[in-house]
Amino acid sequence: MSLDTNTRNNLLFQLGEILPEEYLLTSEEAIKPYECDGLSAYQKLPVAVVLPETIEQVQRITKICSQLKVPIVARGAGTGLSGGALPHEGGIILGLSRFNKIEKIDTDNLTATVQPGVRNLAITEAARPFGLYYAPDPSSQIACSIGGNVAENAGGVHCLKYGLTVHNVQQVTIVTVDGELVTLGSQTLDTPGYDLLALITGSEGMLGIIVEIVVKLLPKPHAVKVLMASFKKVEDAGNAVANIIAEGVIPAGLEMMDKPAIHAAEAFAKANYPLDAEAILLCELDGSEQQLAEQIETVSETLRNANADDIVIADSADEQARLWAGRKSAFPAVGRISPDYYCMDGTIPRKQIAYVLKRISELSEECGLRVANVFHAGDGNLHPLILYDANKEGELEKTEKFGADILTLCVEVGGTITGEHGVGHEKIDQMCVQFSPEELTQFFAVKNAFDPDALLNPGKAVPTLHRCAELGGMHVHNGQLPHPEIPRF
Amino acid sequence: MTIQDNDISSDLQQRVLESIANKQPLYIHGGNSKAFYGNTVDATPLDISPHTGIISYEPTELCVTLRAGTLLSDLEALLNNTNQILPFEPPQYTTETTIGGAIAAGISGPRRAYTGSVRDAILGVKIINGNGEIVSFGGQVMKNVAGYDLSRMMVRSQGTLGVILEVSLRLLPKPPKEITLTFESDQKSALQFFQESRLQQLPITASAWFNDQVYLRLSESETVLEQSKKKLGFDLLSDYDDFWTDIRDHQHHFFGRTDKPLWRLSLPPATKQISSVDDNQLIEWGGAQRWINSNAPANIIQNIATSNNGYAYMFKGDLPETPCFPLLDQPLMLLHKQLKRNMDPNGIFSPGRIYSGL
Numbered sequence: 001m002s003l004d005t006n007t008r009n010n011l012l013f014q015l016g017e018i019l020p021e022e023y024l025l026t027s028e029e030a031i032k033p034y035e036c037d038g039l040s041a042y043q044k045l046p047v048a049v050v051l052p053e054t055i056e057q058v059q060r061i062t063k064i065c066s067q068l069k070v071p072i073v074a075r076g077a078g079t080g081l082s083g084g085a086l087p088h089e090g091g092i093i094l095g096l097s098r099f100n101k102i103e104k105i106d107t108d109n110l111t112a113t114v115q116p117g118v119r120n121l122a123i124t125e126a127a128r129p130f131g132l133y134y135a136p137d138p139s140s141q142i143a144c145s146i147g148g149n150v151a152e153n154a155g156g157v158h159c160l161k162y163g164l165t166v167h168n169v170q171q172v173t174i175v176t177v178d179g180e181l182v183t184l185g186s187q188t189l190d191t192p193g194y195d196l197l198a199l200i201t202g203s204e205g206m207l208g209i210i211v212e213i214v215v216k217l218l219p220k221p222h223a224v225k226v227l228m229a230s231f232k233k234v235e236d237a238g239n240a241v242a243n244i245i246a247e248g249v250i251p252a253g254l255e256m257m258d259k260p261a262i263h264a265a266e267a268f269a270k271a272n273y274p275l276d277a278e279a280i281l282l283c284e285l286d287g288s289e290q291q292l293a294e295q296i297e298t299v300s301e302t303l304r305n306a307n308a309d310d311i312v313i314a315d316s317a318d319e320q321a322r323l324w325a326g327r328k329s330a331f332p333a334v335g336r337i338s339p340d341y342y343c344m345d346g347t348i349p350r351k352q353i354a355y356v357l358k359r360i361s362e363l364s365e366e367c368g369l370r371v372a373n374v375f376h377a378g379d380g381n382l383h384p385l386i387l388y389d390a391n392k393e394g395e396l397e398k399t400e401k402f403g404a405d406i407l408t409l410c411v412e413v414g415g416t417i418t419g420e421h422g423v424g425h426e427k428i429d430q431m432c433v434q435f436s437p438e439e440l441t442q443f444f445a446v447k448n449a450f451d452p453d454a455l456l457n458p459g460k461a462v463p464t465l466h467r468c469a470e471l472g473g474m475h476v477h478n479g480q481l482p483h484p485e486i487p488r489f
Numbered sequence: 490m491t492i493q494d495n496d497i498s499s500d501l502q503q504r505v506l507e508s509i510a511n512k513q514p515l516y517i518h519g520g521n522s523k524a525f526y527g528n529t530v531d532a533t534p535l536d537i538s539p540h541t542g543i544i545s546y547e548p549t550e551l552c553v554t555l556r557a558g559t560l561l562s563d564l565e566a567l568l569n570n571t572n573q574i575l576p577f578e579p580p581q582y583t584t585e586t587t588i589g590g591a592i593a594a595g596i597s598g599p600r601r602a603y604t605g606s607v608r609d610a611i612l613g614v615k616i617i618n619g620n621g622e623i624v625s626f627g628g629q630v631m632k633n634v635a636g637y638d639l640s641r642m643m644v645r646s647q648g649t650l651g652v653i654l655e656v657s658l659r660l661l662p663k664p665p666k667e668i669t670l671t672f673e674s675d676q677k678s679a680l681q682f683f684q685e686s687r688l689q690q691l692p693i694t695a696s697a698w699f700n701d702q703v704y705l706r707l708s709e710s711e712t713v714l715e716q717s718k719k720k721l722g723f724d725l726l727s728d729y730d731d732f733w734t735d736i737r738d739h740q741h742h743f744f745g746r747t748d749k750p751l752w753r754l755s756l757p758p759a760t761k762q763i764s765s766v767d768d769n770q771l772i773e774w775g776g777a778q779r780w781i782n783s784n785a786p787a788n789i790i791q792n793i794a795t796s797n798n799g800y801a802y803m804f805k806g807d808l809p810e811t812p813c814f815p816l817l818d819q820p821l822m823l824l825h826k827q828l829k830r831n832m833d834p835n836g837i838f839s840p841g842r843i844y845s846g847l
Contacts, residue, residue, distance in 0.1 A: 153634045159632060181820070182821050183818075188799045189774060190755055193817050199639075199642050245662075349552075415628065438622040439625065442832070446639070450827075
């Protein structure tokens with residue numbers, strides 16, 4: 001739905017009144033870079049892009065849009081992988097890139113107060129001189145912004161021990177759709193009232209515009225070691241993951257790659273991965289020297305008992321960096337062996353790893369598309385990369401179907417359709433698989449409390465019941481949705 | 490020990506549907522161990538404590554799913570058998586304390602500052618919602634970002650948003666060994682010590698200061714504990730085995746006083762000594778939680794908290810005109826009311842338990 005000319009003119013006039021010329025982009029050339037985020041398969045042009053610099057400007061923008069009923073899509077660095085920042089053709093993109101200041105590093109309370117456009121890695125860089133760091137490290141951390149991290153509840157390789165964004169943020173200040181400034185959470189370890197801080201985290205720009213964040217900082221671990229174990233059987237690697245946890249060890253990171261991923265990564269990064277292995281595990285341990293010595297022993301023994309072929313222990317920072325380089329470059333590495341790839345993001349209980357990998361490989365054979373598996377094994381978060389060629393007719397559709405089947409499989413074994421990338425535009429249809437109409441209605445109730453006219457990022461994250469009904473994901477009798485007597489938001 | 494498998498969810502659902510039909514509000518409660526925590530609700534009680542049982546527990550998944558009426562003591566014993574613990578160490582003010590009540594009240598114990606809070610450990614919930622439907626949010630896996638995080642929002646909602654039927658919780662391995670060290674210190678130096686220890690990566694899992702004495706619980710393997718003890722040079726607390734359980738459950742003699750109201754101050758951990766209140770204090774969480782027995786007027790205590798960017802809870806005691814929970818700013822309260830109205834459209838869930846109008 002595009003805007004009618006009157007509203008459009010009115011909108012641009014009012015925005016022009018409050019923003020300097022270079023903060024309001026309207027020409028096709030200027031707004032083109034904002035047509036998509038990290039999920040570039042989907043593109044749309046917004047009416048305009050605004051790049052405010054102050055909280056007051058954000059408040060005035062949301063007031064103007066509220067009054068004219070114009071949709072607002074907030075955008076951080078645009079690195080998201082689920083199309084959460086895909087523009088609305090009848091709305092504006094509210095880019096937060098000018099909010100790029102680290103306001104305060106509090107070395108007494110171990111927190112950093114930052115603006116939403118600050119890059120994830122920049123927080124750790126600013127904290128490093130004090131021996132501190134910010135734990136969540138999504139693979140895009142060099143580029144992604146902390147505001148986007150909060151909006152998506154971003155993860156990374158160290159979630160198993162240090163948690164997701166929701167565990168590492170203390171306070172978030174938002175501008176509501178009607179321009180009010182509200183602070184959620186606090187600088188203390190608990191805050192009275194409902195946990196709106198948890199609610200806003202991962203809400204994908206649907207509830208408010210994030211304008212300031214207080215994150216927790218952690219002291220840098222004294223020592224780090226990385227182990228690599230190779231396996232002849234994928235099942236053995238899967239079992240090893242469960243056994244390490246059973247031994248009472250919580251590794252800082254526990255990653256797994258299958259054969260196609262190992263080969264792609266090795267060709268790209270020369271990490272010295274064993275090419276004859278069916279799977280490898282990378283296990284990072286951190287803590288004091290003494291803690292590490294004991295954990296290394298426990299983990300090595302567990303890996304050996306789980307039939308690991310070979311175990312390499314990387315002591316030096318260089319060796320560790322080389323082992324991680326393969327894992328961290330797995331996506332671009334796979335990009336080299338296939339014209340296109342589609343990255344999925346389901347989470348499953350750890351005990352289902354071996355079964356799910358087997359099913360994925362069966363599905364892969366059925367549809368004739370190759371798949372490479374890279375994942376955060378410690379927390380059961382899979383990233384199957386489906387290899388396809390967008391120039392071949394029908395192949396994207398086949399890929400989407402394969403991806404949807406994988407996500408349905410994740411839900412079937414007790415998992416979820418998205419572990420850390422968010423629902424956004426991409427997985428909106430799978431939401432109908434994971435949630436019942438009653439549950440989706442509960443989400444609408446929450447959305448309505450914050451944004452009654454549904455102007456914030458409309459069409460993302462939570463599907464309408466009609467959309468689910470059309471997909472056949474819901475039983476509709478005589479054209480009536482379930483429980484017609486209940487108010488729908 | 491056996492935990493009774495007793496599913497009364499359809500009875501509970503029936504009760505909710507009836508109260509929607511009759512516009513008769515419910516006061517949802519478990520073991521009533523925290524009945525003092527909040528406003529009195531004039532409504533028909535809905536007791537969830539018979540709704541008990543473990544739905545699933547697989548230690549290697551670090552996750553347990555159980556019915557809300559299950560006793561915390563039973564859950565603790567079950568986890569102990571497989572060397573696991575709840576990271577947030579919830580209090581059991583009485584033996585009747587249920588897990589549902591622990592979630593709804595959201596009170597965390599001594600381990601809070603080191604291994605996270607109640608809400609940090611929540612993975613998923615099943616609830617009866619405001620329309621009397623049974624719905625689930627979250628799940629049993631740690632990484633899950635599908636839909637709004639309604640499971641964490643049940644923590645501290647005190648029964649005002651729905652009836653919690655089941656919860657899934659993240660667990661931690663039980664540390665191989667725990668010791669408690671102690672040394673003499675005035676409050677100022679104790680706070681200074683807590684401050685420095687935050688950067689030192691000691692295996693601390695609880696801290697307290699009371700009566701010019703610092704107490705530290707360290708949890709790790711025997712050798713690491715031996716090393717830490719040597720490095721710190723403090724004495725072993727050897728004549729008080731249940732010290733941390735007593736702090737957690739308010740059985741320590743500090744909490745025995747009833748002549749003065751008991752305030753709970755939640756503050757940024759590095760907050761300096763609060764000297765304007767010279768009454769009895771017990772400090773936990775490295776300075777982030779301070780219990781104060783004081784007859785000082787409520788507004789004095791509340792102002793101290795506010796001026797330090799924290800909050801004062803009138804935890805226990807009868808002070809007229811003094812609500813238990815700190816008041817919220819106007820725009821934040823408005824969001825709370827809109828959420829409550831949308832999630833409990835018939836206004837039947839423990840109305841007014843936290844704030845009037847909620």
